Amino acid sequence: MNSAIDHFLADGPAQLLPARELMAFTLGSHILLVPFGVALPAITLLMHYRGLRKGDAVALLLARRWSAVMAVQFAIGIVTGTVLSFELGLLWPGMMGRWGDVFGLGFGVEAWAFFLEAILIAIYLYGWRRLKPWTHFWLALPLPLAALMGAFGIVAANSWMNTPRGFSLDASGKPVDVDVRRAIFTPMFGPEYWHFVVGVVLTAGYVIAGVYAVGWLRGRRDRYHRLGFTVPFSVAAILTPVQFVLGDSIARSVFHKQPVKFAATEIVWKTDTHVPEYMFGRLHADGTISGGIRIPQLDSILAGFSPATKVTGLSSVPASDRPTATQATIAHWAFDIMVTIGSLLVLLALWYGWCWLRRRDLPGSPWFFRCAALAGGACLLTVECGWITTEVGRQPWIVYQNMRVAEAVTDTRAPILWTMLGLVVVLYVLVFGAFLTVLLRMSRRWRLADEGAATAAAPGDVEGDTPYGPRPLSTTGGKDGGGT
Amino acid sequence: MTEDAVAWVLLAAVTAYACAGGTDYGAGFWDLLAGGTRRGKRPRWLIDHAMEPVWETNNVWLIFVLVIMWTGFPVLFQTVFTAMWLPLALAAVGLVLRGAGFALRKPTQRLAGRRVYGAVFAVSSLLTPFFLGAAVGGLATGRVAPGTEASADAWSNGTSVIAGLLTVAATAFLGAVFLTADARRFDAADLVGYFRLRAWCSLAVLAVLACVGLVVTRDDARYVHDGLTSGIGLALVLVAVVSALATAVLLYRTATGWARITAVAGVALVVVAWGLAQRPYLIPTSLTVSEAAGATTTLRWLLLVTAIAVVLVGPPLVLLYRLDTAGALQPLTEADLRRTAAGREPESP
Numbered sequence: 001m002n003s004a005i006d007h008f009l010a011d012g013p014a015q016l017l018p019a020r021e022l023m024a025f026t027l028g029s030h031i032l033l034v035p036f037g038v039a040l041p042a043i044t045l046l047m048h049y050r051g052l053r054k055g056d057a058v059a060l061l062l063a064r065r066w067s068a069v070m071a072v073q074f075a076i077g078i079v080t081g082t083v084l085s086f087e088l089g090l091l092w093p094g095m096m097g098r099w100g101d102v103f104g105l106g107f108g109v110e111a112w113a114f115f116l117e118a119i120l121i122a123i124y125l126y127g128w129r130r131l132k133p134w135t136h137f138w139l140a141l142p143l144p145l146a147a148l149m150g151a152f153g154i155v156a157a158n159s160w161m162n163t164p165r166g167f168s169l170d171a172s173g174k175p176v177d178v179d180v181r182r183a184i185f186t187p188m189f190g191p192e193y194w195h196f197v198v199g200v201v202l203t204a205g206y207v208i209a210g211v212y213a214v215g216w217l218r219g220r221r222d223r224y225h226r227l228g229f230t231v232p233f234s235v236a237a238i239l240t241p242v243q244f245v246l247g248d249s250i251a252r253s254v255f256h257k258q259p260v261k262f263a264a265t266e267i268v269w270k271t272d273t274h275v276p277e278y279m280f281g282r283l284h285a286d287g288t289i290s291g292g293i294r295i296p297q298l299d300s301i302l303a304g305f306s307p308a309t310k311v312t313g314l315s316s317v318p319a320s321d322r323p324t325a326t327q328a329t330i331a332h333w334a335f336d337i338m339v340t341i342g343s344l345l346v347l348l349a350l351w352y353g354w355c356w357l358r359r360r361d362l363p364g365s366p367w368f369f370r371c372a373a374l375a376g377g378a379c380l381l382t383v384e385c386g387w388i389t390t391e392v393g394r395q396p397w398i399v400y401q402n403m404r405v406a407e408a409v410t411d412t413r414a415p416i417l418w419t420m421l422g423l424v425v426v427l428y429v430l431v432f433g434a435f436l437t438v439l440l441r442m443s444r445r446w447r448l449a450d451e452g453a454a455t456a457a458a459p460g461d462v463e464g465d466t467p468y469g470p471r472p473l474s475t476t477g478g479k480d481g482g483g484t
Numbered sequence: 485m486t487e488d489a490v491a492w493v494l495l496a497a498v499t500a501y502a503c504a505g506g507t508d509y510g511a512g513f514w515d516l517l518a519g520g521t522r523r524g525k526r527p528r529w530l531i532d533h534a535m536e537p538v539w540e541t542n543n544v545w546l547i548f549v550l551v552i553m554w555t556g557f558p559v560l561f562q563t564v565f566t567a568m569w570l571p572l573a574l575a576a577v578g579l580v581l582r583g584a585g586f587a588l589r590k591p592t593q594r595l596a597g598r599r600v601y602g603a604v605f606a607v608s609s610l611l612t613p614f615f616l617g618a619a620v621g622g623l624a625t626g627r628v629a630p631g632t633e634a635s636a637d638a639w640s641n642g643t644s645v646i647a648g649l650l651t652v653a654a655t656a657f658l659g660a661v662f663l664t665a666d667a668r669r670f671d672a673a674d675l676v677g678y679f680r681l682r683a684w685c686s687l688a689v690l691a692v693l694a695c696v697g698l699v700v701t702r703d704d705a706r707y708v709h710d711g712l713t714s715g716i717g718l719a720l721v722l723v724a725v726v727s728a729l730a731t732a733v734l735l736y737r738t739a740t741g742w743a744r745i746t747a748v749a750g751v752a753l754v755v756v757a758w759g760l761a762q763r764p765y766l767i768p769t770s771l772t773v774s775e776a777a778g779a780t781t782t783l784r785w786l787l788l789v790t791a792i793a794v795v796l797v798g799p800p801l802v803l804l805y806r807l808d809t810a811g812a813l814q815p816l817t818e819a820d821l822r823r824t825a826a827g828r829e830p831e832s833p
Contacts, residue, residue, distance in 0.1 A: 072588065079543075094562070097562030100562075100778060119803075122540060167779075180781055
């Protein structure tokens with residue numbers, strides 16, 4: 001990585017590297033919560049509907065518990081998301097000052113959609129006790145739509161950065177003649193949007209299902225775990241092949257609309273036909289490739305369905321206008337990891353579908369559940385990889401071919417930014433660590449309560465809703481979190 | 485014309501955040517001052533219950549303010565975030581700590597953990613509004629202009645400090661008034677008096693700070709000072725003072741529903757008066773609304789999006805506040821998450 005750091009230092013102002021790292025770290029952390037912000041309400045509502053429709057107490061319990069998780073997750077998502085809004089100004093004032101009015105409207109849609117989501121989620125989370133069951137459900141039903149609307153805004157802004165249009169430049173290089181519709185519906189918008197939406201829904205599905213897969217593997221094979229696994233896993237399994245097609249299609253859109261990014265993700269150096277495909281491998285500054293698996297002709301075939309397809313290479317543009325060899329390698333690895341995991345998940349989904357068609361039952365093999373338990377984590381990794389591919393592949397541009405990252409960066413001195421990065425890393429590690437601890441404690445508490453309920457009536461929770469309440473004197477609640 | 489309308493929308497969003505977000509910050513402020521574990525148990529219980537369903541919604545106003553700034557007035561956004569770098573960065577850190585602290589306190593059962601999360605939440609509830617207020621105060625002094633680089637002077641001058649303190653005091657006032665009303669709603673008679681007293685105290689502090697502010701801004705932020713002490717600005721400030729006094733009286737009579745309205749009106753009117761006092765500037769006296777405005781097409785679209793959003797978001801928002809004040813929104817308790825007897829039989833293999 002040293003060469004990459006040297007390169008950044010040589011290429012831009014000193015504050016560029018810490019600013020990028022800070023943005024990358026905060027966005028990379030926030031993006032892990034995004035699948036749940038968008039899709040957890042939808043999956044919970046699906047379970048909720050099942051519970052109400054069939055009078056299924058287990059489904060309702062699952063929906064309630066997922067709501068309790070959602071309450072914490074949504075709050076952490078809100079604060080880490082707010083940080084990103086601040087950072088657009090704190091780190092990239094140049095971009096917002098110049099282009100804010102061209103592409104900012106997407107954020108405007110997002111802000112309102114998010115507002116609606118926050119309101120509806122509050123009503124949903126706190127409506128369990130007093131609202132009528134079906135009223136409660138119907139009030140929450142617009143939630144997935146609001147989430148899709150929010151995703152629309154964010155992806156519109158990001159796809160504009162990839163394929164900016166809807167403006168012309170005046171003599172001084174300022175954008176004029178803004179055409180909002182063209183700026184929102186840019187060429188990359190459609191592919192990015194569907195790829196993103198399907199990706200986050202299936203990620204949320206696999207992660208939730210993974211929790212119950214672990215329980216299943218540990219021998220808790222009751223209806224609760226079966227239902228908690230089946231509903232989210234089915235959603236994810238249905239979407240996995242869809243995502244495979246969408247992913248293939250977005251790669252081809254990148255090939256047509258951002259040829260240099262495509263060259264980076266496929267480490268293509270020279271514009272040529274009959275271009276081979278490299279699985280992994282490393283691109284060097286002189287254009288040579290070491291390591292990796294070389295498959296002749298395949299890249300041309302994938303890009304244009306024929307070995308004669310001409311693929312633009314990185315060397316077609318000056319070195320200052322394309323990602324460095326290291327950046328290209330990073331984007332390439334991110335892309336390949338994403339594709340590999342995606343392909344494996346298709347196999348997992350087919351396994352599930354096969355057993356379901358044949359026997360109307362879950363696969364019996366523990367290996368299936370081991371894979372299912374890992375699928376959630378793998379999906380979160382693909383979310384990171386997809387984001388790295390699109391962002392690193394666009395370098396050195398923040399607005400493709402219109403503004404360099406170095407032109408957008410703040411004037412704040414590097415030491416301040418490094419300090420801030422250190423502070424934020426510590427802060428986020430603590431917050432995310434606490435978040436996970438809280439989730440694990442909740443899960444364990446429920447499990448112990450469930451086990452206790454099987455033998456005897458669970459003792460009432462004394463400390464439940466009084467913050468700072470004195471320690472209960474009764475012997476039953478004496479141990480913290482019921483730990484043993 | 486369009487840019488003026490967008491400026492009004494921005495001012496409205498700032499006002500909404502000051503009132504809605506301010507109430508929550510105030511609740512955090514009183515959480516901080518509630519005392520030790522045993523003594524603060526009751527007030528903290530109320531604060532938790534009162535804030536819970538609405539704090540996230542209230543927080544979103546801030547995101548909306550930022551979006552309108554960068555879409556409608558990109559230069560303003562760039563200038564503010566460049567010149568006010570440190571206070572805004574600290575405010576962002578404060579927002580994370582506050583939200584995380586509050587959200588994590590609830591599901592934590594260990595007392596030590598609750599203490600830590602609670603302290604984090606409470607301290608950042610004090611610091612975040614201070615830094616936001618200081619940034620706004622600094623803008624009013626005219627120390628910042630497009631192109632100004634970040635400096636401590638921009639936000640650590642007399643006006644900034646007073647503005648920061650005023651913001652904290654205003655949030656404390658709003659928080660105390662709303663908590664008094666919530667105490668009645670939750671039938672916690674002892675807490676009605678408790679928070680009413682704090683509302684009066686914060687009003688007194690607010691009055692003192694406002695007087696100091698008048699003196700400080702006379703030389704330091706002349707343009708805004710003049711705007712607030714003459715014409716429409718003065719009229720609004722006077723109505724705000726009357727509202728605040730009316731709040732004190734209404735609290736005495738425990739007409740808490742009305743007190744909430746007058747308290748919000750008091751704070752909102754001051755924010756609007758400040759906005760009007762800045763006219764035609766967004767940053768006195770270097771950046772006017774029309775200079776900062778983005779492309780007209782975008783501004784028109786922004787208004788359209790806002791109009792659609794008001795139609796879409798308005799009714800749910802009213803519903804949320806109504807359900808909340810009607811006591812229909814309650815958190816799930818441990819018992820709700822434990823009714824597990826049914827459906828837990830192991831499957832027959």
